[in-house]
Amino acid sequence: MRRWLLPVALIAAPALADPSTPPAALANTQLRDPLREAKAQRLMETLRCLVCQGQSIADSDASIAGDMRALVRQRIAAGESPDAIRRWLIARYGEYVTYDPPLNGATWPLWFAPVVFLVVGVAVARLSFRRRAQ
């Protein structure tokens, strides 16, 4: 087995030369409890990888995403609720970190827009049925 280690090491050099420390185990391994893992997974899918091109931390190779996955899994394993973890991350990194923008002064136009579109749309669509009402 040793025989192929050297060429492997040479070929892998650009990757292995990465100075960052190896990611914590929970960055890339699941929690034992499938219910907690599912909860963690659902949360990770809604958190933004801060250095990536529009990916969640659940689908990114970046090391910060790995760190954040480890953090989410540790806190879920410790029994913390997903909402509390999200709030903690928002306090730390700002609202940029969540793909699920919380409803507040800056986001209410976003969240109410679909309802407004639907109401306006129904009103406009009724115009094409107008003759019926007569």
Added chain:
Amino acid sequence: MIAEAGLAALWFAAALAALQLVLAAAAVARGQEALVGGVRPVAILQGGFAAAAMAALIAVFLASDMSVRVVVENSAAAKPWIYKFAGAWGNHEGSMLLWVTILGLAGGAVAILERRLDARTLIATLGAQAALALGFYAFLLFSSNPFDRVSPAPPDGLGLNPLLQDPGLAFHPPTLYVGYVGISVAFSFAVGALVTGQVGPAFAKAMRPWVLAAWIFLTIGITAGSYWAYYELGWGGWWFWDPVENASLMPWLAATALLHSVTVLATRDGLRAWTVMLAVVAFSMSMIGTFLVRSGILTSVHAFAVDPRRGAFILALLALYIGGALALFGARIGTVRAGTTFEPVSREGGLVINNLLLSVILGVVLIGTLYPLVAASFGVQLSVGPPFFNKAAGPIALALVVVMAAGPLIRWRRDDAGQLTGRLTWPIAATCFAAAALVAFGPIPVLPTIGLSLAAGLAVASILPVIRRHPLRTPLFTWGMVVAHLGIAVSLAGMASDSAFTKETLLAVTVGQPARVGPFTVRLDGIKPVIGEGWSALEARLSATRDDDLTVLRPQSRFFSTPPTSTSESAIATFWDGQLYTVLGQPDANGRWQLRLWWKPFVTLIWLGGALVALGGALSLIGRWRRERRARMRDYWA
């Protein structure tokens, strides 16, 4: 030399576009319809010169001419030829050149093929197409010249982004662009019809095949792009609500609505203003998407060079064309007579609701995509992602599925709600049966349960229009509708199944250690180095067994030298009932290898459904074309 020829071709194309615009404007203003004989060849020639410029750019890439700046920045002499060829549009300048080439060719195709439209509207349409092309030629020539030279020429180039070094690059951008930019024809038709006031069934029948053709390519482009992202990004996701994906989805939503409203206009002479508006909106979405992707305000694999001046240029074009078209709409729509109005329970009524729901989804996607940019300009940093889009657009999309099931079973003009419910017996039964089975079989989340149940109902409903009809006597475009609607059901089933039943296993293993994912046992047999063209890799050999059936998968961790980057190449095994998706990660300090394994039941239905939708569009297009040819023959002999 080739580069200069290409630049010259681009200037000629721009000059011809200017000529085309002036000729068309003069002809329309003075009512000289005979000038159509002059405008047509100019439009064809303009398309030809644009294509020649594109061919020249491909040639300099194939020749690895390192004195051309975009080649230096985006290619390398040692690349396989397919990536040199496709690399011609794997960069900002080249992709914009492909964009205007398709714009020019689309105008040329209208000039050659369009025979139904009255001469005056056709001239105005070709004028509008020339106006669009002119702006984008100017953008290329003044701010994104693909034929720019560097001196002295470096010995080799910097290489192509490894994520783009995939055969998908040869097909995905051209296919998507034919649809994305092809929809410009609908825009020009709408402008042409607004200028002449000829909005009616004849106009709708003339515009329909163009919309349909662009829509087919857009459907194929989005479906293939989704599969490319799925296997290339290495995390098993197939749609990310990424702004660039949304940029392709928005014109598709608008074009889908347009396809349905144009049918109402063609058949019942209703929805006149609305159809014209949608045609303007569809290509406006393409232009907004181009701005988002090409301006560099988004970071994405699709955004190449970032230069704020380019963004400002496209934004100015956007304001000019969309603003111009809307101003024209406001000024002229009064001259378009109001169309027919309808009974609520009628095919037309169903199509109106289809358009309403598609438009609301389009609005949701548009606001969700633009909101972070708007917020950022107010100093608020926030992200809008899958949770928003799923919550806001998901329920509307499911409502749309219900309308889609019922729509084709409703009669034109007037129908009876009670009889309609009767016709929907089987679809409703299928939906209830699927829902009951899913609830009994094992509780899965609510949204996928609804999705799968409605998919079953829609599948049954979509084939009802051809049941008990002679298959050969049923018009081909009816088959097209049936296949396209069935495709939506198939795709929806795949999406719901993927979200409900996917099994994920992430772990670090030593060689020889087995892992379980869904019904499979996956064992890491070994890791070996492999060398490819421009990359080296570590390749894992994984043996996956299910019920004693052995499948070998070889995922790789690849390292590219120019530019130095690493990517993970997933290995996917496809079975009749789903896909086993495997990715090799990094080794840890203890010599264990990181593996990511997913079992995704029926995930392939997502793209199979997309392909069926496109096939349905193609059948419909052929059906319409054949019927028209037959009608022309009859007129000829009569």
